[in-house]
Amino acid sequence: MYIREIFDYELDNIFNLSEMLVIKVMKKYLEEHPRVCRCGVCLEDMYALALNRIPAKYVQDDFSEHFYDRMLDYHNAERKIIQAIEQISGNPHHDYNVKPYKK
Ligand SMILES: [Zn+2]
DSSP: OOOOEETTEEOTTEEEHHHHHHHHHHHHHHHHOTTSOOSHHHHHHHHHHHHHHSOOOEEESOOOTHHHHHHSOHHHHHHHHHHHHHHHHHSOOSOTTSOOOOO
16 A cells, blocks of 8 residues: 655645645536546546646645635646546546446
């Protein structure tokens, strides 16, 4: 298992704001587009592809949603995340023998 620690100090207070932003945008997009597959394979593909397309933004301790505006190029990142979601939903890698989840 991957453990984030150095000299016995656990780095649990470090968060990647980009991960939070991807989850936020994915939830909103999937709520607005109920026909898009949300099986585990597609969700993981969307999440990973979106994260690879925006810069990581690590911060210490807790944060509020206001940080998104100050710390990220929010609209540019949102556009890249949506492009990743649409790329996966248009070309899913899930097993076609398994019925995709439908809301
Ligand atoms: Zn799927």
